Amino acid sequence: xxxxxxxxxxxxxxxxxxxxxxxxxxxxxxxxxxxxxxxxxxxxxxxxxxxxxxxxxxxxxxxxxxxxxxxxxxxxxxxxxxxxxxxxxxxxxxxxxxxxxxxxxxxxxxxxxxxxxxxxxxxxxxxxxxxxxxxxxxxxxxxxxxxxxxxxxxxxxxxxxxxxxxxxxxxxxxxxxxx
Amino acid sequence: xxxxxxxxxxxxxxxxxxxxxxxxxxxxxxxxxxxxxxxxxxxxxxxxxxxxxxxxxxxxxxxxxxxxxxxxxxxxxxxxxxxxxxxxxxxxxxxxxxxxxxxxxxxxxxxxxxxxxxxxxxxxxxxxxxxxxxxxxxxxxxxxxxxxxxxxxxxxxxxxxxxxxxxxxxxxxxxxxxxxxxxxxxxxxxxxxxxxxxxxxxxxxxxxxx
Numbered sequence: 001x002x003x004x005x006x007x008x009x010x011x012x013x014x015x016x017x018x019x020x021x022x023x024x025x026x027x028x029x030x031x032x033x034x035x036x037x038x039x040x041x042x043x044x045x046x047x048x049x050x051x052x053x054x055x056x057x058x059x060x061x062x063x064x065x066x067x068x069x070x071x072x073x074x075x076x077x078x079x080x081x082x083x084x085x086x087x088x089x090x091x092x093x094x095x096x097x098x099x100x101x102x103x104x105x106x107x108x109x110x111x112x113x114x115x116x117x118x119x120x121x122x123x124x125x126x127x128x129x130x131x132x133x134x135x136x137x138x139x140x141x142x143x144x145x146x147x148x149x150x151x152x153x154x155x156x157x158x159x160x161x162x163x164x165x166x167x168x169x170x171x172x173x174x175x176x177x178x179x
Numbered sequence: 180x181x182x183x184x185x186x187x188x189x190x191x192x193x194x195x196x197x198x199x200x201x202x203x204x205x206x207x208x209x210x211x212x213x214x215x216x217x218x219x220x221x222x223x224x225x226x227x228x229x230x231x232x233x234x235x236x237x238x239x240x241x242x243x244x245x246x247x248x249x250x251x252x253x254x255x256x257x258x259x260x261x262x263x264x265x266x267x268x269x270x271x272x273x274x275x276x277x278x279x280x281x282x283x284x285x286x287x288x289x290x291x292x293x294x295x296x297x298x299x300x301x302x303x304x305x306x307x308x309x310x311x312x313x314x315x316x317x318x319x320x321x322x323x324x325x326x327x328x329x330x331x332x333x334x335x336x337x338x339x340x341x342x343x344x345x346x347x348x349x350x351x352x353x354x355x356x357x358x359x360x361x362x363x364x365x366x367x368x369x370x371x372x373x374x375x376x377x378x379x380x381x382x383x384x385x386x387x388x389x
Contacts, residue, residue, distance in 0.1 A: 130280070
């Protein structure tokens, strides 16, 4: 594993390598190198299985981090390839030519985060949401509570308790909520 | 199709294209009129209460409670109730838990296709007030804005006993003629449709699914 990572560091400029768990290693790579790196890992290094593609929204730094989780059946190791992309006009190279199932993930990412994958099939179609006309709901600037109250209303009489205080009062009524 | 299809007793069906409009019925539903002789109506209500058929459409996690109900432990068939696979054959729609907007569209289609008499049992706290999904971008908070509910069962999720009790109570209500949800729906159809179209943004089906 270490010789592989050393070689990838010189060839693709990967950085931020960390062992998250015994069998899971993550590494970061520049956006321009990402597709080449993933292709190399699939064709030469035995990472033939795409576990999933997901996205993390780092709104403070203005970036999305895409995570491509690849699995090697030979040594049962998992490699997470992380790519930082710009949050504004988010766009990434499509990898549906490497794994056909990738376009489903890419459709989902487009709908939930608004990330564009040019050339990926059926990008314009609705995936989970039908007729969505707001900003993509998984972006962190989207306030889901406000949206829900405005769109679906609020039932009169529904109250919310602080779970901690409520359970204290329920379980230790004689101590006045002070345990 | 030279006949003029629009009159004051028809729906607009504006979600469909001109060609599709010819394929669907656009008549407005009419409320059910009870028999004029009270004894006959009472007998009909007794018969309705004792032949309930549940639509096999599990909308959320609460519908997992229907499985023990159908099988040996709670065995709902001892009350003369059974599941039916299609809306046309069933009379009870159990809303099993949270309702996403996407599911709501299918629920409306199925409910309108059911033939009267028809009743809705809302199971769990999500149809009542949003439950644990009260702040979700995709699940509705008040089910009775969109379809009429005859019986609520609270809990997250309710035990099968609670559902059995609700069905027993529904039977009693039907016998005295209290369950008029389907009539309320037809009489206030415009209000219900306005609420439905407010959340279902891509309305591409007939206004009333006959």
